[in-house]
Amino acid sequence: MNLASTIYALRWLVNDTFRQSLASKVFWIMLSVSALTIVFCLGVSIDGGTVVDEGQLFDAKTGRDIVGPNPNPGKMTLLFGAMPVSIHRGGAEEVRLIHLFLAVWVAGAVGLLLTLVWTASFVPEFLQPSSAVVLLSKPVPRWVFLLGKYIGVVLFVSLQGLLFFVGTWAALGVKTGIWNNAYLLGWPMLVLQFAVFYSLSLLIAVTWRSTMACVLGILLFWIICFGVNYGRYAMLALPSLAAQEVRPLSPLTRGLMETGYWLLPKPADFMMMLEDLLDAEKDKATLSSMPEFRHGREHGLFQPFASMAASLAFAVVMIVLAGRQLNDTEY
Numbered sequence: 001m002n003l004a005s006t007i008y009a010l011r012w013l014v015n016d017t018f019r020q021s022l023a024s025k026v027f028w029i030m031l032s033v034s035a036l037t038i039v040f041c042l043g044v045s046i047d048g049g050t051v052v053d054e055g056q057l058f059d060a061k062t063g064r065d066i067v068g069p070n071p072n073p074g075k076m077t078l079l080f081g082a083m084p085v086s087i088h089r090g091g092a093e094e095v096r097l098i099h100l101f102l103a104v105w106v107a108g109a110v111g112l113l114l115t116l117v118w119t120a121s122f123v124p125e126f127l128q129p130s131s132a133v134v135l136l137s138k139p140v141p142r143w144v145f146l147l148g149k150y151i152g153v154v155l156f157v158s159l160q161g162l163l164f165f166v167g168t169w170a171a172l173g174v175k176t177g178i179w180n181n182a183y184l185l186g187w188p189m190l191v192l193q194f195a196v197f198y199s200l201s202l203l204i205a206v207t208w209r210s211t212m213a214c215v216l217g218i219l220l221f222w223i224i225c226f227g228v229n230y231g232r233y234a235m236l237a238l239p240s241l242a243a244q245e246v247r248p249l250s251p252l253t254r255g256l257m258e259t260g261y262w263l264l265p266k267p268a269d270f271m272m273m274l275e276d277l278l279d280a281e282k283d284k285a286t287l288s289s290m291p292e293f294r295h296g297r298e299h300g301l302f303q304p305f306a307s308m309a310a311s312l313a314f315a316v317v318m319i320v321l322a323g324r325q326l327n328d329t330e331y
Contacts, residue, residue: 005140006140006144009140009144009145009148010144010147010148010151012148013144013145013148013149013151013152014148014151014152014155015152016126016149016152017122017149017152017153017155017156018152018156020122020125020126021122021156024121026118026119027156027160029118030115030118030160031160031163033111033114033164034160034163034164034167034168035167037102037106037164037167037168038167038168038171039171040078040079041098041167041168041171041172041175042080042171042174042175043077043078043079043080043081043082043175044076044077044078044098044172044175044176045076045077045081045175045176046075046076046091046094046095046176046178047075047076047091076094091176091178092178092180095172095176095178095180096180096278096279096280097280098172099169099172099180099182099183099186099278100274100275100278100280100286102168102183102186103165103183103186103189103190103274103277103278104186104271104274104275104278104280104286104287107161107164107165107186107190108186108189108190108193108270108271108274109267109271111164111190112190112193112194112197112222112267113219113222115157115160115194116194116197116198116201116215116218116219116222117215117218117219119153119156119157119198119201120201120205120211120214120215120218121211121214122149122152122153123146123149123150123153123201123202123205123206123214124205124208124209124210124211124213124214125211126149127205127206127209127326128209142323142326142327143323143326143327145326146202146206146319146322146323146326147319147323149202150198150199150202150319153198154191154194154195154198157190157191157194157198158187158191161187161190161191161194162187164187165183165184165186165187165190166184166187168183169181169183169184180278182277182278182279183278185277186274186277186278189270189273189274189277192270192308192311192312193265193267193270193311195315196265196311196312196314196315197218197221197222197265198218199314199315199316199318199319199322200217200218200221200318201214201217201218202318202319202322203318203319203321203322203325204217204218205322206322206325206326206329207325222267224264225264225265225266225267226267226268228257228260228261228264229261229264229266229267229268229269230268230292231257232257232258232260232261233268233292233293233295233296233301233302234292235249235253235254235257236295236296236299236301237291237292237295237296240295262310263310263314264314265311265314265315266307266310266311268287268293269302269304269307269308269311270311271287272286272287272288272293272302272304273304273307273308275287275288276288276304
C-alpha cells in the first residue's frame with residue numbers, strides 16, 4: 001500500500017466519522033451545548049466598582065485601602081439581567097474568573113467526560129462484524145483503519161471544542177469589552193487531554209467492541225487517574241502539612257505512587273496547566289490553591305512539560321496496543 005492510498009483511506013475514515021456523528025446526533029448534541037453556553041455568555045454584563053488588589057479592597061481613585069464594607073461594589077448580571085450579583089473585583093478579573101470556570105470545569109472536566117461518553121460508540125459500532133468484514137477485507141492494513149478512526153474522532157472533537165472556545169470568548173468579549181486571548185489556549189489543551197484519554201477508549205473498543213464497556217471503562221479510568229494524580233501530591237506534601245509528625249511512607253509505597261503518576265495520564269495536572277494559562281493561581285476556587293497542589297508547585301514537583309510528554313507517551317502505547325489487538329482479531 002503506497003502513501004497516496006494511505007492518505008485516501010485516512011481521509012475517507014475522517015469523513016465517515018463526521019457522517020457517523022451526524023447520524024448518531026452526537027454532532028448536534030455537542031453543538032447545542034456550545035450554543036447554550038454561548039447564549040449564557042451573551043447574557044453576562046459587568047459594571048465594575050471598587051477593584052480588588054491581591055485580596056485587599058482598594059480604591060483606585062484615592063489609592064488607599066478601604067476599611068470595612070466595600071462602599072462601591074460592582075455589579076454583574078447573569079441571564080440577561082435576571083440574576084444580579086455584587087462583585088468586589090475589577091471587570092477584567094471577573095471575566096477571567098468566568099473564563100476559568102468555562103475552561104477548567106465546564107470544558108476541561110465535565111465537558112471532557114461527557115465528550116468521552118458521547119464518542120464512546122464511534123469505534124465499537126465501526127468494528128461490528130456486519131460492517132467491519134467489508135471494510136477490513138479491503139487491501140488496507142488494519143492499523144490504518146484504526147488510526148483513521150482515531151484521527152477522525154479527535155478532529156471531530158477539535159471542531160466542537162473550537163466552536164465552544166471561540167464562541168464563548170467572542171460572546172463575553174462583545175458583552176463586556178474585555179478580550180482575554182489566553183482563554184483560547186484552553187482549546188488545544190482540551191483536545192490534547194481528550195486525545196490522551198480516548199486512546200484507552202480505543203483499546204477497550206477493539207478488545208470488547210462494546211459501547212457500554214467503553215463508557216464505564218473510561219469513566220472509571222479517569223477517576224483512577226485523578227486519584228493517583230492527587231494522591232502523589234498529597235503523599236509528598238503530607239510531612240509538611242500534617243499538624244503533627246507522621247511516620248514517613250515506605251520506599252515501596254512512594255515508588256508505586258511515583259510510578260503510577262508517571263505512567264498514567266494526569267487530569268489534575270492538565271487542569272493546573274489551564275489555570276496557569278489563565279493566570280488564575282491566586283484565585284481561591286482552583287486546584288492550585290489546594291495545599292497539596294500548592295506544595296507541589298513550591299517544591300518543583302509540578303512539571304507541566306514532563307507531565308504532558310508522559311501523558312502523550314501513554315496515548316501512543318495505547319494506540320499501538322489497540323492496533324496489535326485488531327490485527328489479532330478474527331472476523
